Amino acid sequence: xSNEAPKNDFIRQLIQEDRxxxxxxxxxxxxxxxxxxGFLHIGHAKSICLNFGIAKDFGGRCFxxxxxxxxxxxxxxxxxxxxxxxxxxxFDWGADLRFASDYFDAIYExxxxxxEAGKAFVCDLxxxxxxxxxxxxxxxxxxxxxxxxxxxxxxELFRKMRAGEFPDxxxxxxxxxxxxxxxxxxxxxxxxxxxxxxxxxxxxKWVIYPMYDYAHALSDAIEGTTHSICTLEFEDHRPLYDWCxxxxxxxxxxxxxxxxxxxxxxxxxxEVTYLLTSKRKLKDLVETKTVADWDDPRMPTIAGxxxxxxxxxxxxDFCDRIGVAKAAQQVxxxxxxxxxxxxxDKTAPRAMVVTKPLKVTIETLPAGEITALYAPNxxxxxxxxxxxxxxxxxxxxxxxxxxxxxxxxxxxxxxxREVRLRFGPIIKCERVVTNAAGxxxxxxxxxxxxxxxxxxxxxxxxxxxxxxxxxxKNAVCxxxxxxxxxxxxxxxxxxxxxxxxxxxxxxxxETLPTAFAELSLAGSAPxxxxxxxxxxxxxxxxDSQAERLVVNRTVGLRDSWAKEQSKE
RNA sequence: UGGGGGAUCGUCUAAUGGCAGGACGCAAGACUCUGACUCUUGCUAUCAAGGUUCGAAUCCUUGUCCCCCAGCCA
Numbered sequence: 001x002s003n004e005a006p007k008n009d010f011i012r013q014l015i016q017e018d019r020x021x022x023x024x025x026x027x028x029x030x031x032x033x034x035x036x037x038g039f040l041h042i043g044h045a046k047s048i049c050l051n052f053g054i055a056k057d058f059g060g061r062c063f064x065x066x067x068x069x070x071x072x073x074x075x076x077x078x079x080x081x082x083x084x085x086x087x088x089x090x091f092d093w094g095a096d097l098r099f100a101s102d103y104f105d106a107i108y109e110x111x112x113x114x115x116e117a118g119k120a121f122v123c124d125l126x127x128x129x130x131x132x133x134x135x136x137x138x139x140x141x142x143x144x145x146x147x148x149x150x151x152x153x154x155x156e157l158f159r160k161m162r163a164g165e166f167p168d169x170x171x172x173x174x175x176x177x178x179x180x181x182x183x184x185x186x187x188x189x190x191x192x193x194x195x196x197x198x199x200x201x202x203x204x205k206w207v208i209y210p211m212y213d214y215a216h217a218l219s220d221a222i223e224g225t226t227h228s229i230c231t232l233e234f235e236d237h238r239p240l241y242d243w244c245x246x247x248x249x250x251x252x253x254x255x256x257x258x259x260x261x262x263x264x265x266x267x268x269x270x271e272v273t274y275l276l277t278s279k280r281k282l283k284d285l286v287e288t289k290t291v292a293d294w295d296d297p298r299m300p301t302i303a304g305x306x307x308x309x310x311x312x313x314x315x316x317d318f319c320d321r322i323g324v325a326k327a328a329q330q331v332x333x334x335x336x337x338x339x340x341x342x343x344x345d346k347t348a349p350r351a352m353v354v355t356k357p358l359k360v361t362i363e364t365l366p367a368g369e370i371t372a373l374y375a376p377n378x379x380x381x382x383x384x385x386x387x388x389x390x391x392x393x394x395x396x397x398x399x400x401x402x403x404x405x406x407x408x409x410x411x412x413x414x415x416x417r418e419v420r421l422r423f424g425p426i427i428k429c430e431r432v433v434t435n436a437a438g439x440x441x442x443x444x445x446x447x448x449x450x451x452x453x454x455x456x457x458x459x460x461x462x463x464x465x466x467x468x469x470x471x472x473k474n475a476v477c478x479x480x481x482x483x484x485x486x487x488x489x490x491x492x493x494x495x496x497x498x499x500x501x502x503x504x505x506x507x508x509x510e511t512l513p514t515a516f517a518e519l520s521l522a523g524s525a526p527x528x529x530x531x532x533x534x535x536x537x538x539x540x541x542x543d544s545q546a547e548r549l550v551v552n553r554t555v556g557l558r559d560s561w562a563k564e565q566s567k568e
Numbered sequence: 569u570g571g572g573g574g575a576u577c578g579u580c581u582a583a584u585g586g587c588a589g590g591a592c593g594c595a596a597g598a599c600u601c602u603g604a605c606u607c608u609u610g611c612u613a614u615c616a617a618g619g620u621u622c623g624a625a626u627c628c629u630u631g632u633c634c635c636c637c638a639g640c641c642a
Contacts, residue, residue, distance in 0.1 A: 127639075169640060190639085209640095409603095420601055
């Protein structure tokens, strides 16, 4: 991550060219402009890394600006979560936190100026009528009957709109551009609408709110944005963006020359297989209680990924690796998993946890005696230290590490078979105890004293090594094994008229309420990540109690045995 | 049948007229007190057809396919 070649995507190349040409004195300023109407998801992470990354690379600034122009869907809760998520991802906007609503006064004044310049008019058409006149592809639209209204009349009506004299939706302010344009965004687009809706920041001060295209171009210019980076679907909006900057007296307002105006650039949004990135559907999952909340570990939200234990560094690495281009991106989730494993392999201390316990009694070990075994916290990084794990006569192993009738390639325990206890001795399965139903409930084993670490015996190799936890010294633990929320690579892809929830993976959460963790894990702080040996990477959940650990599986270890089995 | 974009291994991405490279994935093997990690080897690509050129993924022409746009959402 740190020793990689410098990024050189097409946007950075364009910025380089700007700088080479001396444009804006080389100044680079970007912004990340979320609408606070939901939680940020993995797709936003790409945009955050791009915008903040560019500012960093070119010694510029990146603003966090909330695009809060539609109070009908926006909430304070989302503002707070977005700030938290951007910060957690590792980016700092310093003093450059803004809201489009900070500029509402300026935006309003510019609208009056636009009317006075004869470039905007108040329109009395309903949205249905407006749609009717807008026309269809290939056909020019028709001009609104109010388009020729006098400047004075439009100005008076606009002021009355602001004063709250008209009902919601009854009038709009529209730009006067070109109803015959093949680009629908230029067919006299709406600039302001009437909406009696308390706003999270401005309260009830306004009953009219500016539309995105108009407010966004103005906000960028006011802040001094140089490179306004957005996704591909706004490509068609660029002419309107440029029109606003050209026609509005914004250069005078900012006291900057026209060379300083921002330019918009578009890149392809990212999609990841098996993940959903539609805000509408994510909201639906939360509202229908399909998942616990926005930060459910199965959610592709940044909050969900965080709670699942995904390190911010892994997410940043992922965003770096997928690159930035204009062709549609459908990234395989395996790349995300790879980035997570790579980061966690380096940073997560190892521990032993038995998630599906099978009791083992080592009859050659005396009852009541505990042997402390040395266990390094990381197999290749001694700086991470070590801890002691308790070996006792009775212990638990993973039920899946025993088979009554194992195939040849099964390197684990079976009747009469030998296996090494990780960091401990080699044991041999002498007898199998079954219950009335014929189920295996306990194994009675012997141990090879010479194979005990430090015993100085002849080094002996066995093929299998399994993890285990003492039945006497352990911490009870609830394990939540999360899997992908959707079973289909494209969750939204359902036959016409069917619900995308048909693609839900019924096994996306497996809760194991009575797992046993080695005692060293007791009292681990929420957010701590571990590799549970031979199982996967886990994070301590905030639901953890002092006497009851709760852990979430971040991602499993690669499992070539499982792969081998699935071939048959 | 309007406008705006885009097509390079299965996926993502490099190349900026000069050896189509990397990553993920997959396969085989080595190593191993994690069937992990690591390592080795291998796999598969320039949308098509013409043209320009000593030389084309790159330039030109024609075509094909895919995505976005008709909110008082962003």
